[in-house]
Amino acid sequence: MVAESSMVCHECDLLVEVPRLEIRQKAYCPRCNYLLAANRPYAKRVVFAFATSGLLFLVLANAFPFLGFSAKGQERTVTLLQSVGILVTENLPLLAAVVFASIIAIPAMFLISIIYVSFSLANERSYPGTRKTLRWAVLLLPWSMAEIFLIGILVSFTKIVTIADVALGASFWSYVLFTICITVVVLHLDKRELWEHVELLRHD
């Protein structure tokens, strides 16, 4: 028997019955040719490796100076957390909370969730809350805005460099590497396949 599961095409909303895929097989939407699912045997390892590295780089991104500014003989360095704290001192606590959540807390929770689910799959047993963790990871993903934050920084650079010398700290580069890692994780994450595998896990 070929196991089928139905899914809605992300691009054109067509309901498609997708059969279980053989290794390296891909399923495309019959109407708009959007890639619906792919069986990539290496994908789970890639997801685990990059999720772990991403989390490590995120920790490092909070450990060193993020940016340094110097103008008119005055120098100042800020860490990533201090840059969020500045919003609080500017009387924008709600914005500070949203920024902290979308650039640090949510990406961190997403990566930890994915690492937990990966462990569960690697050991072929359902750890407590594996399904809930996967559900949370999928729900959290749209609220992770690491790459948007980086683009925002690069855009603001073009203005700041006209009034001050800007130095990129070790944490800035860690954050760039973290953003690359989380992007690789997202690109290799097949939610449908993960759900299927999580559903099949043994419960002890």
Ligand SMILES: [Zn+2]
């Ligand atoms: Zn489609």
